[in-house]
Structures are given as structure tokens and as C-alpha cells.
Amino acid sequence: MEEMIKPAPAPASSEEEKEVxxxxxxxxxxxxxATAGREEQEEEEEEEEAPVVLxxxxxxxxxxxxxxxxxxxxxxxxxxAVQRMTxxxxxxxxxxxxxxxxxxPNLKKGSxxxxxxxxxxxxxxxxxxxxxxxxxxxxGRTDNEIKNYWNTRTKRxxxxxxxxxxxxxxxxxxxxKRCRYDDFSSPLSSPQQSAGSNVLSMDAADAAxxxxxxxxxxxxxxxxxxxxxxxxxxxxxxxxxxPFSAPSSPWGKPFARNAQFFQFPHSSPVxxxxxxGPVQVHxxxxxxxxxxxxxxxxxxxxxxxxxxxGARAELPSSQLRPSMAPTTAAAAATGGLVGGxxxxxxxxxxxxxxxxxxxxxxxxxxxxPPENRGTEEExxxxxxxxxxxSGDGKPEVELKDDIETLFxxxxxxxxxxxxxxxxxxxxxxxxxPNHSSSVxxxxxxxxDHSNGADVVLDLPILTGGGGGSSEQDDWSLxxxxxxxxxxxxxxxxxxxx
DNA sequence: AATGCGCGCAACCGCCTGCGG
DNA sequence: TCCGCAGGCGGTTGCGCGCAT
Numbered sequence: 121m122e123e124m125i126k127p128a129p130a131p132a133s134s135e136e137e138k139e140v141x142x143x144x145x146x147x148x149x150x151x152x153x154a155t156a157g158r159e160e161q162e163e164e165e166e167e168e169e170a171p172v173v174l175x176x177x178x179x180x181x182x183x184x185x186x187x188x189x190x191x192x193x194x195x196x197x198x199x200x201a202v203q204r205m206t207x208x209x210x211x212x213x214x215x216x217x218x219x220x221x222x223x224x225p226n227l228k229k230g231s232x233x234x235x236x237x238x239x240x241x242x243x244x245x246x247x248x249x250x251x252x253x254x255x256x257x258x259x260g261r262t263d264n265e266i267k268n269y270w271n272t273r274t275k276r277x278x279x280x281x282x283x284x285x286x287x288x289x290x291x292x293x294x295x296x297k298r299c300r301y302d303d304f305s306s307p308l309s310s311p312q313q314s315a316g317s318n319v320l321s322m323d324a325a326d327a328a329x330x331x332x333x334x335x336x337x338x339x340x341x342x343x344x345x346x347x348x349x350x351x352x353x354x355x356x357x358x359x360x361x362x363p364f365s366a367p368s369s370p371w372g373k374p375f376a377r378n379a380q381f382f383q384f385p386h387s388s389p390v391x392x393x394x395x396x397g398p399v400q401v402h403x404x405x406x407x408x409x410x411x412x413x414x415x416x417x418x419x420x421x422x423x424x425x426x427x428x429x430g431a432r433a434e435l436p437s438s439q440l441r442p443s444m445a446p447t448t449a450a451a452a453a454t455g456g457l458v459g460g461x462x463x464x465x466x467x468x469x470x471x472x473x474x475x476x477x478x479x480x481x482x483x484x485x486x487x488x489p490p491e492n493r494g495t496e497e498e499x500x501x502x503x504x505x506x507x508x509x510s511g512d513g514k515p516e517v518e519l520k521d522d523i524e525t526l527f528x529x530x531x532x533x534x535x536x537x538x539x540x541x542x543x544x545x546x547x548x549x550x551x552x553p554n555h556s557s558s559v560x561x562x563x564x565x566x567x568d569h570s571n572g573a574d575v576v577l578d579l580p581i582l583t584g585g586g587g588g589s590s591e592q593d594d595w596s597l598x599x600x601x602x603x604x605x606x607x608x609x610x611x612x613x614x615x616x617x
Numbered sequence: 618a619a620t621g622c623g624c625g626c627a628a629c630c631g632c633c634t635g636c637g638g
Numbered sequence: 639t640c641c642g643c644a645g646g647c648g649g650t651t652g653c654g655c656g657c658a659t
Binding site: 176177178179214217221222264265269276 | 625626627628629630
């Protein structure tokens with residue numbers, strides 16, 4: 121605080137005074153002030169007869185001092201009175217902005233920490249460009265700061281053809297997308313089920329904001345990570361805990377300025393590598409967290425699919441597709457969907473068949489122009505890798521049903537810590553409503569896209585993406601190899617081996 | 618050394634909302 | 639109900655700086 125209140129400057133020179141009360145806030149005067157007269161300048165007393173022409177441009181330390189002094193004496197608010205009471209040639213708006221963005225106490229300066237960056241990404245995924253509300257979740261940060269950060273960051277990542285959101289947030293949105301198809305009254309999204317969970321809840325303001333933002337009723341509550349951050353005591357569970365180590369993550373890569381900070385401190389309350397809480401099914405081991413890398417040994421830890429409280433107990437009959445011939449060979453070839461977990465599932469056979477069929481039928485078309493690829497801007501519920509008609513002529517809408525069915529089954533099996541969490545599901549309705557995603561299990565000899573990955577997530581790049589980039593980004597998954605591959609045009613693929 | 622370019626950031630602008638007269 | 643004002647918010651602009659050429 122002390123350094124923010126600069127000592128009163130030496131009496132301004134007469135020409136400086138004249139400058140301050142100059143009538144035209146021209147660009148050249150602005151330039152002069154920016155360069156020469158930045159250090160000291162005062163204008164507390166000037167001729168009252170002169171028409172008051174409010175100053176623009178960068179604030180001087182003297183002006184800051186005046187404003188700080190005024191706020192100390194009179195408190196915040198009534199910003200238009202500042203000019204009258206202090207003679208400061210700034211409009212109320214400018215005073216308010218200067219105070220809130222630079223002068224008020226407890227402002228955090230400097231680069232965003234990795235925790236904050238992650239939080240911003242999550243908040244943005246939930247709220248969109250609601251900078252002020254995002255700022256309310258980030259103590260000491262201003263909406264302007266967050267906005268600037270996000271805009272530059274987004275530009276950079278889009279230019280690089282990288283997804284705007286980190287994988288876990290994308291996954292979150294994938295859940296969100298899926299959640300929108302669920303009956304809101306179903307157990308999956310029943311609010312009661314979130315009781316006792318430490319997965320974040322929506323506060324009233326956010327709920328109101330959600331309504332006013334035009335989101336659906338199933339819109340997710342924003343993650344209350346900020347609350348966790350502020351409280352510093354209660355552990356937080358990210359919806360999809362980040363399984364990768366931040367310093368090597370593609371999420372962190374473009375942020376060289378934060379490279380030295382980009383480690384999720386395990387002491388941090390929002391450290392994604394510090395998952396806790398009742399729904400943390402698996403202990404986080406160095407080689408695996410949250411079912412991301414499904415090694416053979418890990419598969420045994422997967423919970424049964426169907427009884428999972430988060431998964432719907434019954435699939436819609438229309439989605440069960442009983443006529444589909446079981447493709448047990450495919451299941452055998454893949455070693456079973458998600459390990460053995462689904463092999464015991466009553467629908468495993470048909471599921472495997474669907475998987476095989478879908479995997480054969482639904483192909484990403486790298487040659488297709490990005491505008492046909494279903495990025496979020498397109499909307500239409502398309503997107504992802506569902507394009508047109510399958511190889512056997514299955515209409516797209518049917519494929520979509522299949523995908524949704526797969527979501528019901530695969531998500532709980534693949535991400536057992538996330539999917540069964542009803543609050544997370546309720547949390548996860550979408551701020552980016554038109555994303556489609558798919559999860560598929562690739563056989564070991566199926567190398568066309570998966571490179572032998574155990575689990576492959578194809579997620580849309582959420583803000584248009586670079587399109588056509590073949591950029592590839594690998595990161596370590598604490599032992600499990602993982603790949604971020606912007607295949608082309610709005611799809612990024614996460615492969616977990 | 619000079620120049621161009623990109624980035625980060627501060628500040629402005631316009632619109633919207635809430636409130637009181 | 640209308641109007642004006644104050645404040646808030648999100649988008650945009652423009653400057654300064656650092657880096658690459």
C-alpha cells in the first residue's frame with residue numbers, strides 16, 4: 121500500500137501546470153506527458169474560470185496521490201465528486217478505473233500464477249467473457265487484468281493452433297456438453313446428490329448471472345476454485361483433475377513468462393495435483409491420476425460402470441441398439457473397453473460393437489476445410505468428429521445417439537473420479553454449448569490416429585482453433601505418455617496410454 | 618545501430634443498469 | 639413513467655518496451 125501512495129511531488133513547474141489544465145487532450149500532449157512529464161506533475165490548483173477540460177492519458181504519480189488521498193478521506197464511490205473536491209482533472213469514470221485497477225489496496229501485481237491461470241481458464245469456460253465476475257473469484261486481480269491476460273493468451277494460442285483451454289477444462293466442457301442431454305431431473309444432475317461433495321457449488325450471484333447470461337438451466341455452476349483459493353483450507357477437487365505436470369504441459373508452454381512459476385505447488389489449495397475429497401476414487405500416484413492413463417494394473421481399480429451413481433442406471437432404450445450384433449472379437453482385440461471394467465458390464469457386448477462400428481465409421485477428415493468441422497462457433501450441436509454419414513450410411517443423428525450412449529458408458533468407466541460425481545455433472549452444463557466430443561478406445565493395433573493410445577479423447581478446440589495446423593504437443597503425464605495433437609480444424613486429440 | 622514487429626498493459630469509449638427525483 | 643446521473647462492464651485502442659532482423 122505504501123508504495124502505491126507516492127509522496128507528494130515537488131511543486132509542478134508552471135509549464136507543467138499549464139499542461140495539466142490545457143484545453144485539448146490531444147495525442148501529442150498525451151505523448152509528451154507519457155514521455156517527459158510522467159514523474160511529477162500537479163494540478164491541484166488551477167484557474168477555476170477556465171472551462172474544465174478533463175485530462176486523458178496516463179496518470180501521473182501526483183494524480184494518483186490526490187486520488188488516494190481523496191479515497192482515504194471520503195471512501196470509494198461518488199467518483200464524479202473527486203474532480204470537484206480535489207480539482208483533479210479526471211472524470212469520475214477515470215478515477216474509478218484508476219482506483220480499482222491500480223491504486224486500491226490488496227491488488228496483486230505481477231504475473232498470474234499457474235493456479236490463477238488455471239482458474240481463469242476454468243472460469244472462462246464457465247462464464248465466458250464475464251471479466252468482472254471472474255475477477256471476483258480472483259482476489260487482488262482486476263477484470264481488466266484478466267481480460268488482457270485472456271485476450272492476449274487466447275490470441276497466441278489460436279495463432280499456434282492450440283486449444284484455448286487446458287485438457288482438463290476441455291474435458292470438463294465435454295462433460296458439460298454431455299450433461300446437457302441428460303434429463304435435468306435425473307439422478308445424474310440431481311442437486312441433492314451434490315450434498316457433501318466438495319465439488320463446487322454455484323452461488324446465488326452466479327446463478328443469477330447464469331440466468332442473465334442466457335445459459336440453459338443446466339448450465340454449470342462456476343467452479344468455486346476462487347473460494348477455495350481464498351479459503352486456503354478446504355481442498356478442492358477439479359472436475360477433471362489435471363493429470364499432467366504443469367511445467368511440461370502444453371497449457372503452460374506458451375506462457376514463458378510464467379515458466380518459473382508454472383508448477384502447481386502442492387501446497388496450493390487449488391493444485392490440480394492435490395486432489396482430495398470423497399469422490400477421489402483413486403489415490404493419485406505418480407503414474408496415474410483419475411484414470412487417465414489406463415495401464416493394465418490400473419484398470420483393476422476402475423469401478424464397475426453401471427452402479428456408478430453418476431452414470432445413468434439405464435440407457436434410453438433407443439440408444440441401446442439391441443439389434444446390433446455383439447462384436448466380441450473387437451472387444452477381445454482391444455483387450456476390452458477400458459480394460460476389464462466394461463467387460464463385465466451388461467451392455468459390454470453391444471457397447472463394444474458400437475465402439476467398433478463408430479470407430480470404423482467416424483473418421484476425422486483432415487482434408488475437410490475447418491469451417492466444416494464443427495467448431496464451437498458453428499454450433500448446431502455438431503462439431504467434434506461427427507461428420508455427415510458414416511461409412512455404412514448411418515445417418516449422423518444416429519451416430520450422435522451412439523456417441524451419447526458411449527458417453528454414458530465410457531465416461532464413468534474411463535474417468536471414474538469425475539463421472540460419478542453428480543455435482544460435477546451438475547456443475548458441468550455448458551457455457552460452450554455446442555461442443556461435441558468423443559471418447560474412444562483404440563486397439564493396440566489401431567494406429568491410424570491413436571498411436572496405440574489406450575484412451576483417446578477427441579475434443580473440439582473450443583474457440584475456433586487454428587485450423588489445419590499439424591502442430592503437436594506432447595507432455596508428460598507423470599509417467600503416462602500423453603499427447604496433445606491438434607489433428608486439424610478444431611479437433612484436438614488427447615491420447616492417454 | 619536502425620528499424621520493424623509483436624506483445625503487454627493502461628486507459629478510453631460506448632452501452633447498460635440501477636436508483637432517485 | 640420518465641429522465642438524469644452514477645457506476646459497472648466489456649470491447650477496443652494506443653503507447654511503450656523488448657526482441658528479432
